[in-house]
Amino acid sequence: MPKDFEQIKRELEEAIKKGEKETASTLTQQALGQGVDPLDIVQKIMVPALTDVGQRFQNFEIYLPELMMAGDAAEKVTQLVEEITLARGETSMSQGTVILGQVEGDMHDIGRNILGTLLNSHGFKVLDLGRDVPASKFLEAAEKENADIIGLSALMTTTLPAQKRTINLFSEVGQRDEYYVIVGGGAVSPEWSEEIGADGYAPDAAGAVDLCKSLLQE
Amino acid sequence: MVSSNWLPTLVKRSERGPFMKESEFDLMLAKRVKALVELHGIAYDPDFIVPADDELADKIYQSAVDLIEEVGVYIQSTERRILFYKEEISEAVENAPSEVRLGEGKDTVIERHRSIGDLAPCCVHSGPTGTPISEEYHGVILQSCAQEPLVDCLGHGSVATYHGQPIISGSPLEILAAQRDAVQAREAIRRAGRPGMHIEDMAVPLTAAGKLSTFLPQIGLRPCDGLLVSQIPELKTNYDQLSRVAYLHSVGMHVVDLMTPLIGGLGGGAEGTAIVTVASHLLGILCYQASYHFVGHMSLQWSHNTGPMGLWIQAVTGQALARNTPIVSVNDLYTRAGLGTSQVLWEIAAGAMVGTVCGLHQHGTGATGGKMKDHASGLEARFQAEVADAVLGKDREEVNRFVLHCLEQYEGKLGEPDVGKPFPALYDLNTLEPEPEWLDPYHEVKDELNSMGLDFSRRAGEPKSI
Numbered sequence: 019m020p021k022d023f024e025q026i027k028r029e030l031e032e033a034i035k036k037g038e039k040e041t042a043s044t045l046t047q048q049a050l051g052q053g054v055d056p057l058d059i060v061q062k063i064m065v066p067a068l069t070d071v072g073q074r075f076q077n078f079e080i081y082l083p084e085l086m087m088a089g090d091a092a093e094k095v096t097q098l099v100e101e102i103t104l105a106r107g108e109t110s111m112s113q114g115t116v117i118l119g120q121v122e123g124d125m126h127d128i129g130r131n132i133l134g135t136l137l138n139s140h141g142f143k144v145l146d147l148g149r150d151v152p153a154s155k156f157l158e159a160a161e162k163e164n165a166d167i168i169g170l171s172a173l174m175t176t177t178l179p180a181q182k183r184t185i186n187l188f189s190e191v192g193q194r195d196e197y198y199v200i201v202g203g204g205a206v207s208p209e210w211s212e213e214i215g216a217d218g219y220a221p222d223a224a225g226a227v228d229l230c231k232s233l234l235q236e
Numbered sequence: 237m238v239s240s241n242w243l244p245t246l247v248k249r250s251e252r253g254p255f256m257k258e259s260e261f262d263l264m265l266a267k268r269v270k271a272l273v274e275l276h277g278i279a280y281d282p283d284f285i286v287p288a289d290d291e292l293a294d295k296i297y298q299s300a301v302d303l304i305e306e307v308g309v310y311i312q313s314t315e316r317r318i319l320f321y322k323e324e325i326s327e328a329v330e331n332a333p334s335e336v337r338l339g340e341g342k343d344t345v346i347e348r349h350r351s352i353g354d355l356a357p358c359c360v361h362s363g364p365t366g367t368p369i370s371e372e373y374h375g376v377i378l379q380s381c382a383q384e385p386l387v388d389c390l391g392h393g394s395v396a397t398y399h400g401q402p403i404i405s406g407s408p409l410e411i412l413a414a415q416r417d418a419v420q421a422r423e424a425i426r427r428a429g430r431p432g433m434h435i436e437d438m439a440v441p442l443t444a445a446g447k448l449s450t451f452l453p454q455i456g457l458r459p460c461d462g463l464l465v466s467q468i469p470e471l472k473t474n475y476d477q478l479s480r481v482a483y484l485h486s487v488g489m490h491v492v493d494l495m496t497p498l499i500g501g502l503g504g505g506a507e508g509t510a511i512v513t514v515a516s517h518l519l520g521i522l523c524y525q526a527s528y529h530f531v532g533h534m535s536l537q538w539s540h541n542t543g544p545m546g547l548w549i550q551a552v553t554g555q556a557l558a559r560n561t562p563i564v565s566v567n568d569l570y571t572r573a574g575l576g577t578s579q580v581l582w583e584i585a586a587g588a589m590v591g592t593v594c595g596l597h598q599h600g601t602g603a604t605g606g607k608m609k610d611h612a613s614g615l616e617a618r619f620q621a622e623v624a625d626a627v628l629g630k631d632r633e634e635v636n637r638f639v640l641h642c643l644e645q646y647e648g649k650l651g652e653p654d655v656g657k658p659f660p661a662l663y664d665l666n667t668l669e670p671e672p673e674w675l676d677p678y679h680e681v682k683d684e685l686n687s688m689g690l691d692f693s694r695r696a697g698e699p700k701s702i
Contacts, residue, residue, distance in 0.1 A: 178402065
């Protein structure tokens with residue numbers, strides 16, 4: 019017997035929050051099979067569920083493993099919804115494309131991983147270039163992916179200059195105005211962000227998500 | 237594994253161990269830690285920050301051994317796992333050093349394994365722990381720490397410039413700056429009249445080349461000194477770090493095992509992070525053959541470890557290691573508050589008490605979570621050493637009450653801490669003595685601790701047998 023939307027909403031929200039990827043996948047397929055609008059699955063189910071997860075992570079009520087698993091489940095839902103949307107010839111529902119990476123010399127991961135998970139869960143397409151990324155790789159990825167935002171992370175004071183170097187390269191090749199460039203990481207301050215001409219800074223992952231949203235709404 | 241051939245064996249296993257994407261390793265580790273917490277019924281209780289529960293300590297140790305045996309150590313360079321047999325883990329732990337000789341000449345200290353409730357004073361490591369320090373004040377900050385009689389070893393700050401120019405990691409500036417700082421540290425201990433004091437690290441360089449360039453026996457670091465070899469959270473390392481290990485052992489320097497398990501990270505809450513922290517010590521034994529270890533866990537939320545969870549993790553980790561290993565481990569305090577405040581002193585007091593009674597030595601202090609520049613001085617190191625001495629002989633139950641009292645003073649301010657002032661605003665730069673603005677809260681907090689029952693009668697400079 020087909021489930022009504024409220025029941026699907028309740029069960030799918032629960033599955034995403036608990037990080038139950040297989041259950042989330044099955045429920046999404048059922049919902050799509052019953053003709054639920056893919057946009058409703060994203061906007062009325064997934065985004066509220068992940069907003070709740072993100073808020074509880076921010077409040078230290080849940081921890082990174084729960085966030086990762088919820089993100090993993092949400093990614094599966096997004097993938098299924100995107101397949102249907104694109105098969106119908108409709109445009110992607112992505113909020114925008116964000117390139118993330120640790121600038122050259124910086125070998126840290128966790129903060130950037132958290133941001134990637136949160137951005138994904140808020141409907142952004144994320145390409146994570148990983149650690150120790152040379153400036154030219156950011157440029158190359160931005161062009162290839164037609165990115166909207168470049169996120170440069172630096173945890174150490176001695177890797178801050180690489181943020182500046184990366185922004186300078188975008189300026190030198192005349193592509194600085196093509197993308198928003200945001201900076202973050204333990205060593206970064208709002209003053210530094212302003213000094214090197216970034217488009218924004220956020221002190222934590224949740225703030226960075228809000229920053230990305232606000233930049234793309236401009 | 238415990239042989240002269242251990243590094244080639246590690247490399248062989250790094251090349252041939254099971255391949256796994258890093259994200260899959262993270263997920264596997266997170267799930268396994270969660271299962272171990274449930275299996276052993278390990279529970280964090282904020283009313284018992286210093287649990288007097290040997291069974292809990294042993295469960296955490298056993299969980300850490302199981303974790304290392306099951307997931308291994310992740311080598312980022314090859315995207316493979318090094319796996320260890322349980323017998324290898326036991327053998328390596330049994331053979332790990334139980335005491336290390338640090339420094340040289342009259343300034344030598346022997347840092348020994350401490351047991352729970354050990355009556356021997358803690359060895360005190362000082363210096364700007366992971367804290368950004370300006371080029372201008374670095375030398376005097378180091379000297380202010382080295383001149384404190386209760387300080388035994390000198391740490392190092394992260395200076396971001398070389399003659400005003402930003403230091404770019406991996407560039408020649410990194411080596412020039414690292415060598416400048418090594419010379420400056422040696423000069424600081426000489427000026428303090430303690431030329432043989434152990435220098436534990438040079439924090440500026442991020443590359444192996446930069447770190448190892450500080451080995452300059454005439455003017456910089458010597459075999460009696462050390463350098464940190466880092467782990468990557470959680471339970472990860474790479475060839476760059478292992479190469480440092482190879483070099484340090486070859487020249488007879490101390491390998492200092494630096495771990496930063498993240499509270500709220502892959503280990504989850506306090507219980508899982510405690511297991512990961514103990515397992516990280518096992519990594520430091522198995523892969524680095526470290527002289528001693530820093531318990532550098534910190535909160536993913538605010539980069540501190542003086543909140544209730546951070547203190548509990550320090551307590552149970554220390555106890556687990558004290559009861560089940562012979563190793564030398566050192567706490568590594570990161571506070572929310574900044575210098576010159578009562579809050580930072582209460583945070584340090586809580587951390588110092590926990591470490592002392594739970595089998596650890598002392599290291600302080602990364603004030604403001606290592607975020608704000610020049611928030612380091614000798615006075616908070618003096619305070620940490622005095623508090624550590626004052627709780628010697630106290631049992632875990634009593635220290636738990638003291639720690640809860642300390643927490644009452646600052647727990648509500650962790651969200652918006654007192655940021656205080658940097659070194660030049662708190663020290664007379666001519667005499668290198670703390671100003672009244674910094675001495676006043678120091679005396680006030682000490683008086684209050686004294687009224688709680690802490691005896692500060694052992695005077696600074698009195699010899700101690702560590």
